[in-house]
Amino acid sequence: ESSSEKQTLIIQQSLELAVRHHNEGRLSEAGSIFLQILQVDPNQPVALHLLGVIAHQAGKSDAAVDLITRALAIKPNYVEAHNNLGAALQDLGKLDEAAECYRASLQIQPGDAEIRHLLAACIGGLPDAAPDQYVSKMFDEYAGRFDRHLTEILQFKVPQMLRDAVGRLAGGKEGLRILDLGCGTGLCGPHFRDMASALIGVDLSPRMIEKARERGIYDDLIVGDITEPLRGEKGAFDLILASDVFVYVGNLDQVFAGCRDTLRGEGIFAFSTEHAEGDSYILRPSARFAHSAAYIKRMAAAHGFSVEISDEVILRTEHKMPVTGEIFALRRKDEAPLARRPAGGG
Numbered sequence: 001e002s003s004s005e006k007q008t009l010i011i012q013q014s015l016e017l018a019v020r021h022h023n024e025g026r027l028s029e030a031g032s033i034f035l036q037i038l039q040v041d042p043n044q045p046v047a048l049h050l051l052g053v054i055a056h057q058a059g060k061s062d063a064a065v066d067l068i069t070r071a072l073a074i075k076p077n078y079v080e081a082h083n084n085l086g087a088a089l090q091d092l093g094k095l096d097e098a099a100e101c102y103r104a105s106l107q108i109q110p111g112d113a114e115i116r117h118l119l120a121a122c123i124g125g126l127p128d129a130a131p132d133q134y135v136s137k138m139f140d141e142y143a144g145r146f147d148r149h150l151t152e153i154l155q156f157k158v159p160q161m162l163r164d165a166v167g168r169l170a171g172g173k174e175g176l177r178i179l180d181l182g183c184g185t186g187l188c189g190p191h192f193r194d195m196a197s198a199l200i201g202v203d204l205s206p207r208m209i210e211k212a213r214e215r216g217i218y219d220d221l222i223v224g225d226i227t228e229p230l231r232g233e234k235g236a237f238d239l240i241l242a243s244d245v246f247v248y249v250g251n252l253d254q255v256f257a258g259c260r261d262t263l264r265g266e267g268i269f270a271f272s273t274e275h276a277e278g279d280s281y282i283l284r285p286s287a288r289f290a291h292s293a294a295y296i297k298r299m300a301a302a303h304g305f306s307v308e309i310s311d312e313v314i315l316r317t318e319h320k321m322p323v324t325g326e327i328f329a330l331r332r333k334d335e336a337p338l339a340r341r342p343a344g345g346g
Helices: 003-021 027-042 045-057 061-076 080-089 095-108 113-121 134-153 160-172 191-197 207-217 253-262 293-302
Strands: 174-181 196-203 220-223 237-241 263-274 281-283 290-292 305-318 321-332
Touching: 003 027, 003 045, 027 045, 045 061, 061 080, 080 095, 080 113, 095 113, 113 134, 113 263, 113 281, 134 207, 160 191, 160 220, 160 263, 160 305, 160 321, 191 196, 191 207, 191 237, 196 207, 196 293, 207 220, 237 253, 253 293, 263 290, 263 305, 290 293, 293 305, 293 321
Parallel strands: 174 196, 174 237, 196 220, 237 263
Antiparallel strands: 263 321, 281 290, 305 321
16 A cells, blocks of 8 residues: 555544544543644644644633634534534634534534524523433533543532532431432432432433442432433432533423422422522523522422522632532422412523
8 A cells, every 4th residue: 555545544543542532531642642643634624623622621712713713624514613613612702603603513414403502502592401412412522531520620519519408408317219310420429328228310421320330329320311210100209419400401390390299298309500690591601501599489389399498609610710509409398389380481
């Protein structure tokens, strides 16, 4: 074979190795290989694009925009590059330019629910929830570095705060059947294992569930939508948790209805939300939902819960800025709610 064919083969093999490193969270190894590839072929679009993604993940959004723009100049129909350029521009607060990237993506893939969600975040749309496929894909890609990123870099303390709130309500109760909605890698598990006779987690991302399984803390783990276990046996649980989950669900009507049915007696529903003003919920430019305390209280009243704890907290640090939110602990009222009516965002 010719030397150019050999070079093409070496680049291809290097690309595959770098992409694997990237997907598994070994970003510095991936970045080094991408740089080597670009020394040989400065116009390799995948290397340019993913080096841009790594720059974005490292908080270097300007560098990300430059690299991904170069990739798109070479490969204009590169959907992932349009999306990641949009994400970097969103982080820079350039929402109009980000929206153009998502519109360019939709020209190539018109039916893509993920891209529609990201576009809605830029232009002030208000869907009911983030698409399952978007959440599942994002967390499958994130699973390898999720724990370290959340606890060390974002200073994420929501599981501890939920345990504190539940402890104030339930005291030293043990033998509880606990459902962890959107359990991710199982960060809540260690904080609640001592209270549980059964600890069950559910998450959309298969790779996150794999990581949770490695902890050996859960009695059962389910890959699926958070509403799946809520459609199961009535009165099956004493405590339902949702740590940093409702940032992907705007309209909480179905979730509250499901939790009401799935909890028994005066069971507890404890969760975190990002803070919004007003009396409804919003989709932020970050493509995450935020809920006002008034909205949560309205949902609670409509579905037969009493709001026992509502703490204003700092959920995490992002771009060196605190992200504010609330920790709620609700108690299921034994009597049925006055009216089972839709309690949407309007």
